[in-house]
Amino acid sequence: MKAFWAMWRGYLVPVLVVVVVAGLAVAVSYWVLRAQYEKDVEESVMSLKQRVEWHLRDLGPDAVPPKEAQDFLASEMLADPRVQALCIVDLARGQAVPLRRAANVPLPKNLNEMDDMLRADPNSERRKLEWRFDLRWLRVAMSRAERREVSEKEARDLLLSKGARPDMLRGYIYLDLSRPALEAYFWHVSRPLLLRVAAFGGATTLALSAVAVFAYRALQRMARIKHRAQLEQQGMVAQRGLTAAVLAHEIRNPVQALQYQLHSLRRNASDPERVTAACDTIGGELSRIGQLVQDYLAHEKAQTMRPAPVDLGEAVEALRTIVDEMLRSTQTGLVIVAPPSPVVAICDPAMLRQALMNLVLNAQQAMGGGGRITITVGRDNGSAAIDVSDTGPGIGPEMIDRLFKPFQTSKKEGSGIGLAMVKRFVDNFGGSVSVESQPGQGATFHLRLPLSQ
Amino acid sequence: MAQAPCPILLVEDDPSVRAGLAQLLSDHGYSVRAAATLGEGRRFLADPRPAVCLLDLNLPDGNGLELLREVARRNLPLRIVVMTAFSLQHLRPDDAAHVLVDWLAKPVAPDALLRAVGRACDLARGHEGGGA
Numbered sequence: 001m002k003a004f005w006a007m008w009r010g011y012l013v014p015v016l017v018v019v020v021v022a023g024l025a026v027a028v029s030y031w032v033l034r035a036q037y038e039k040d041v042e043e044s045v046m047s048l049k050q051r052v053e054w055h056l057r058d059l060g061p062d063a064v065p066p067k068e069a070q071d072f073l074a075s076e077m078l079a080d081p082r083v084q085a086l087c088i089v090d091l092a093r094g095q096a097v098p099l100r101r102a103a104n105v106p107l108p109k110n111l112n113e114m115d116d117m118l119r120a121d122p123n124s125e126r127r128k129l130e131w132r133f134d135l136r137w138l139r140v141a142m143s144r145a146e147r148r149e150v151s152e153k154e155a156r157d158l159l160l161s162k163g164a165r166p167d168m169l170r171g172y173i174y175l176d177l178s179r180p181a182l183e184a185y186f187w188h189v190s191r192p193l194l195l196r197v198a199a200f201g202g203a204t205t206l207a208l209s210a211v212a213v214f215a216y217r218a219l220q221r222m223a224r225i226k227h228r229a230q231l232e233q234q235g236m237v238a239q240r241g242l243t244a245a246v247l248a249h250e251i252r253n254p255v256q257a258l259q260y261q262l263h264s265l266r267r268n269a270s271d272p273e274r275v276t277a278a279c280d281t282i283g284g285e286l287s288r289i290g291q292l293v294q295d296y297l298a299h300e301k302a303q304t305m306r307p308a309p310v311d312l313g314e315a316v317e318a319l320r321t322i323v324d325e326m327l328r329s330t331q332t333g334l335v336i337v338a339p340p341s342p343v344v345a346i347c348d349p350a351m352l353r354q355a356l357m358n359l360v361l362n363a364q365q366a367m368g369g370g371g372r373i374t375i376t377v378g379r380d381n382g383s384a385a386i387d388v389s390d391t392g393p394g395i396g397p398e399m400i401d402r403l404f405k406p407f408q409t410s411k412k413e414g415s416g417i418g419l420a421m422v423k424r425f426v427d428n429f430g431g432s433v434s435v436e437s438q439p440g441q442g443a444t445f446h447l448r449l450p451l452s453q
Numbered sequence: 454m455a456q457a458p459c460p461i462l463l464v465e466d467d468p469s470v471r472a473g474l475a476q477l478l479s480d481h482g483y484s485v486r487a488a489a490t491l492g493e494g495r496r497f498l499a500d501p502r503p504a505v506c507l508l509d510l511n512l513p514d515g516n517g518l519e520l521l522r523e524v525a526r527r528n529l530p531l532r533i534v535v536m537t538a539f540s541l542q543h544l545r546p547d548d549a550a551h552v553l554v555d556w557l558a559k560p561v562a563p564d565a566l567l568r569a570v571g572r573a574c575d576l577a578r579g580h581e582g583g584g585a
Contacts, residue, residue: 253467256560260473262562269478285469 014213018205021212023203027337029197040186041125044082045175049129051175051432052077052086057137074099082185085176089114090133091169105176116173125177133159135166140389247296254285254292261285300436307429309452310352312343312377312384319356319375332364333372343377345384345449347429352449356386358418366443383431384451389444395437403435422447459574462503463487464494464520465536466512474507477563478570491515495523503531504577505554505570511538518549525549532573536561 055073077083078101084105085100099105118126139155156166164170170426187194261278268274316336327334345352355377361371367390376387395403404423422445426433429451437443461483465471468489476560484505488494496504498520506524510517517535523547524531534555554576555569575584 252559253470257467257469259560259563260470262479264473264476264480281469281473288469348575 011382013216014209016211017212017216018209021208022205025201025208029201032197033194036190037183038192039379041177041182044177044182045129046184047078048077048083048175048177049127049173049397052088052175053131053134056131057134058086059314070097070099071101073097078253080215081181082176082177084178085174088171089174089176090171092171100176101178107176108174111172114172125179125182127173127175129158129175130169131171133164133166133170135159141234164182184407206292247292250292251289252297254288258282277391289414294311306348307346308349309344310347310349312345312386312449313338314354315349315352316356316375316377316386318376319353319360322353323357323360327360327364327373330364331366332367333371334360335372335374337374337376337378339378343379343384344452345368347425351425351428355447356388358422359421359447362418362445363388363443364390366390367392379451380448382445383448386447386449387444388447389442391411394439394441395435395443396439400435400437458482458484459505459570459577460501460503461485461570462494462497462506462531464489464491464506464512464517465509466490467509468523473522474566477566478507481567483570483574489513491517491520494520498529498531502529505573506531506533506565507570508533508535510535521549521553525552530577532567532577534566534573 054072055069055076074086074097077086077097083101085105087098087107089108089111091111098107106117108117114128118128135152135155139150139152140400142150142155142158159166159168227407263280264276265278265282268278269283316338320334320336323334360373360375363371371391374387374389375387376385378385378387404419423433426449432446433449434446436446461478463471463474463478463485465474465487466489471487471489475487479487479569486497490496491514494506494508494512498506506520508517508520517537521533521535524533529552531552533549533552534557535553536557536559554573557565557569
């Protein structure tokens with residue numbers, strides 16, 4: 001069950017994130033569109049009202065719209081698909097300009113009916129809009145009728161003489177709008193906006209989802225890596241603790257045996273046979289302890305080997321400062337041929353230095369004094385390459401075969417472990433070492449290590 | 454040694470230690486039978502019957518504690534000195550306390566070993582005397 005959950009968690013959480021983000025994007029888009037639509041409806045209402053007023057404003061304060069004016073208004077307003085019904089309730093004269101698109105569209109006969117209809121269906125697109133005198137337009141109309149500039153005062157006086165006031169409420173305009181037509185109109189006008197909102201919303205959703213999924217996977221990966229590193233650390237400590245405990249345990253027995261032999265030696269010092277036997281046992285036990293320590297150290301060393309990217313050019317340059325003094329003592333020259341671009345190999349830097357030192361030391365001892373050692377860093381067949389050549393007497397074919405085996409040496413100095421160590425070093429990192437030599441013409445050691453990617 | 458020789462059973466798997474111990478004990482007048490495994494040690498319990506057993510715990514065919522418990526259960530007139538590489542004091546078995554004389558941590562110094570074996574032999578003889 002736990003494994004099942006762990007497997008699906010990797011997919012479930014990103015999917016949930018996408019769903020939540022998409023849901024939010026849809027909700028926000030809907031909210032934006034809704035607000036825009038409502039604003040659009042209000043704008044429709046206002047523009048339609050203005051058009052009605054446009055027809056009405058040319059009429060004087062007491063004029064009833066003549067029949068042709070009413071017909072003209074009706075034909076113009078009904079040309080707009082949004083308009084279902086329209087009427088004007090003049091507070092002074094009652095209903096005027098009743099028009100409707102179809103017989104089944106209700107139309108109020110008076111103000112009370114209008115209020116009832118609005119109350120009965122507050123969600124409909126029915127509006128009761130105020131119709132007021134407009135002094136400016138009255139003045140324009142009077143000027144036109146009298147073919148002279150009528151002053152604002154004259155217009156106001158005319159109004160006041162008829163018992164009216166500027167800005168007085170003259171009546172109400174009733175508008176019934178068709179919702180499908182409004183929506184169609186909205187879609188027609190706002191299509192570019194809608195498409196932009198949809199595209200933006202979609203893109204944002206995708207981008208946010210991608211970021212969320214990526215972040216979640218990255219977090220998961222980080223947690224996994226951390227967990228693995230912790231396990232490795234624990235494992236390593238446990239293993240080292242184990243080997244130390246095993247060493248301690250293994251060493252007790254020979255120590256105990258040694259104590260008994262010493263005890264026996266003291267007691268039987270006069271018996272040459274017993275002394276010889278005790279000494280043999282002591283020697284044997286001491287080498288047993290020595291072997292145990294050596295094995296333990298070798299094991300420890302293998303445990304602490306740390307592969308890392310190493311710039312071979314830098315490593316060889318660093319080596320120069322170490323071996324310079326040593327080479328000067330025998331007048332041996334050192335030439336380093338650096339690569340045109342950095343060559344980075346995967347190995348343990350400390351062990352690489354030791355291996356290179358062994359090779360240099362080996363060359364120096366082979367030449368016996370003077371001579372020249374050349375270290376070339378480069379690439380060879382997809383591997384990092386270090387070649388170490390000397391100008392010594394070369395290596396005979398009989399020696400080449402066992403050159404990299406421990407304790408095989410033709411030299412007077414050294415234990416013959418150096419080249420074996422070089423071999424073990426390259427083997428550890430999946431590399432290789434080979435030697436090329438002609439008697440009398442020096443020798444070249446080819447070191448190959450895996451390149452860092 | 455004025456007293457009668459105290460027969461000792463030595464159970465130890467490491468040959469050098471076994472040889473050294475046997476040598477040491479016989480040098481000090483004890484008669485020693487050496488066993489390399491738990492099974493061998495169990496066989497040597499019978500005849501001739503040892504008075505003291507010097508027991509290593511970590512044996513190739515089992516834990517020396519098994520032998521210790523067996524001796525206690527069968528109520529054998531045998532005193533046991535345990536030698537162990539790990540000083541696991543908490544392993545001291547309560548049910549075998551009366552046969553267990555000492556618990557020595559390896560490496561055991563010769564003097565300490567001889568002292569422990571000597572005490573075990575005294576106890577074993579006391580037991581035998583009481584039993585007779």
